[in-house]
Amino acid sequence: MDERAALALLADRLPAVGDDAAVVDGLVVTTDMLHEATDFPEGTTRETAGWRALGASLSDVAAMGADPVCAVAAYAAPGFDPAEIGAFLDGATGVCEAVDCEYVGGDLDEHDEFTVASTAVGRTDDPVRRAGARVGDAVCVTGTLGRSAAAFRLFEAGETARANDLYRFVPRVDAGRSLAPHATAMMDSSDGLARSLHQLAEASDVGFAVEYDALPVDDGVRAVARDAVDERALATTFGEDYELVVTLPEEALEATREAVDCGLTRVGVVTDSGVEMDGAALADEGWTHGR
Amino acid sequence: MDERAALALLADRLPAVGDDAAVVDGLVVTTDMLHEATDFPEGTTRETAGWRALGASLSDVAAMGADPVCAVAAYAAPGFDPAEIGAFLDGATGVCEAVDCEYVGGDLDEHDEFTVASTAVGRTDDPVRRAGARVGDAVCVTGTLGRSAAAFRLFEAGETARANDLYRFVPRVDAGRSLAPHATAMMDSSDGLARSLHQLAEASDVGFAVEYDALPVDDGVRAVARDAVDERALATTFGEDYELVVTLPEEALEATREAVDCGLTRVGVVTDSGVEMDGAALADEGWTHGR
Structure with missing residues (x-):
């Protein structure tokens, strides 16, 4: 059984599963x-690791349009190195402070492989779910796509300082809050735009038609892409970007765009069925954790 | 640096650290x-593992005198075996249902060693902390001590069915709720009674004098102990029991004892300083996670 089949098994038994965060x-x-x-x-520093681990959870809170309250992490490593733990804390507290969330520590453990489990808790009376997109809505993304893919290539090339910088991201909490009143459906792009569109399509029982030229491809992607095909893959299926993918009525677009601090780009429209880019089927490919 | 030194480093930087759960x-x-x-x-089944993993976190919520709201877990294993995941879910949902908490799933991951990170969230306007014990208060424990130690010995002996039964415990949420209005300090006994007393003593700047004969030693301990010395160790330092260790005014004892569903035993008294059992120093020994 692969990860997605296992997640489907969970979803069958746990009604709260199926959005970026559980709502209770x-x-x-x-x-x-x-x-x-x-x-x-x-080449990933412990500071970047702490930042990304907590950031991934805070991104899920953002994708629900919720206000983060606090976050915890369980940290396991082959030994308790004070410098490594301190750097991890710098990253964990740094990303939490960036979105006004309190980092409250967690658990420490010895383990043969460096492993982090992070959890974030947020509040909202009106969560935005993956279900709810309506035919004719605009589909938009925040920020830029492919930033983490570009960082990954820089790590491969040994340019670790620039890679670590690119690899730290500000979770889109402010954007999520601004989008929430108008959004009909929302999730983050942690598995890549293509997979996010497929997941939103399935949850909302709709389709999408997007245009590649409309995508806000990160400048870093253009700098590392081997060719145009590679650029498309990095921008649409690599994932790990933690931008928000959101649907909202066309008439709400202009006002919402002004309220979103990190940029909001209309990349296409909600259709009856099928997920297409430039008129051709867009495969359901993307980041699979644990690959 | 050992685990406790690492935790001290965390406590320096994170003011919310130092109780069984962070309060925000x-x-x-x-x-x-x-x-x-x-x-x-x-010999531990995946069901027992799910039960204990979530139970450990729910015990921390109980130790704050809080009401659990929901719990999540990240589950990592060398493959996604449907039967194993199903059994884990049985245990995780079972222990949550036992204390009226909603289990809302979490994350699934491939990893070479079976690893679970569980998180529980509770609500309380008036948390009970480790600091607050006053000289002259009674010190009490819920339930019985040494149950997990007895289970551990049964696992060693290959009696896995009985061991798994003993190894599942009901987190003391109801007891924590009943104790909260009267408790001056509280924590759980996950590292054993001896270490819990030392931690309460340090947080409250007090001491303890307890009597071994007063301890509610589990019948299972007597059945597996090699001799009287071994029995004492299993009951006081083995840990992993998840009972509550609580201080409260003597005058509140009788009414509180009636309200606690799982038994509440007075084992000693809060003193000025030092942690003693039967008049001799009780060493600060106990379960160290990751040993």
Whole structure:
């Protein structure tokens, strides 16, 4: 059984599963486990790891249109190195402070592989879910796409300082809050734009038609892409970007765009069925954690 | 640096650290990471593992006198075996249902060692902390001590069915709720009674004098103990029991004892300084996670 089949098994048994975060009684809660071998390229500092681990959970809170309250992390490593733990804390507290969330520590453990499990808790009375997109809505993305893909290539090339900079991201909490009153459906792009569109399509029982030339491709992608085909892959299926993918009525677009601090780009429209880019089917490919 | 030194480093930087759960804005949040090699003896079923992982976090919520709202877990294993995931879910949902908490799923990951990170969230306007014990208060424990130690010995002996039964525990949420209005300090006994007393003593700047004969030693301990010395160790330092250790005014004892559903035993008294059992110093020994 692969990860997606396993997640489907969970969804059958746990009605709260299926959005970026679970919704319970005015709270949203989300948890992620990250491992050195699969989630942190060689050269990732412990500060960047702390930033990204907590950032991934805060991005899920943002994708629900919720206000983060606090975040915790369980940190496991082959030894308790004070410098490494301090750097991790710098990153964890840094990303939490960037979105006005309190980092409240967690658990420490010895383990043969550096592993972090982060959890964030937020509040909202009116969460935005993956279900709710309506035919004719605009589909938009925040920020730029492919930033993490570009960072990944820089890690491969040994340019770790620039890679670490690019690899830290500000979770789109402010944008999520601004989008929430108008959004009909929303999720983050942690598995890449293509997979996000497929997941929104399935949850909302709709389709999407997007245009590649409309995508806000990060300048970093253009700098590292081998060719035009590679650029498309980095921008649409690499994932790990933690931008928001959101649907909203066309008439709300202009006012919302002004309220979103990080840029909001209309990339296409909600259709009856099928996920297409430039008129051709867009495959359901993307980041699979643990690959 | 050992685990306790690392935790002290965390406590320096994170003011919310130092109780069984962090307190933020009317919520309590706690997270734990457990690994197959260090936390689950050979023979532990995935159902028992799910039960204990979530139970450990719910015990921390109970120790704050809070009401659990929801719990999540990140589950990592060398493959996604549907039967194993299903059994884990049985345990995770089972322990949550036992204390009226909603289990809302979490994350799934491939990893070479079975690892679980669980997080529980609770609500309370008036959390009970480790600091607050007053000289002359009674010190009490819920339930019985040594149940997990007895289970551990049964696992070693290959009696896995009985061991798994003993190894599942009901987190003391109801007891915590009943104790909260009267408790001056409280924590759970996850590291054993001896270490809990030392931690309460340090946080409250007091001491303890307890009597071994007063301890509610589990019948299971007597059945597996090699001799009287061994019995004492299993009951006081083995840990992993998840009972509550609580201080409260003597005059509140009788009414509180009636309100606690799982038994509440007075084991000693709060003193000026020092942690003693039967008049001799009780060493600060106990379960160290990741040992």
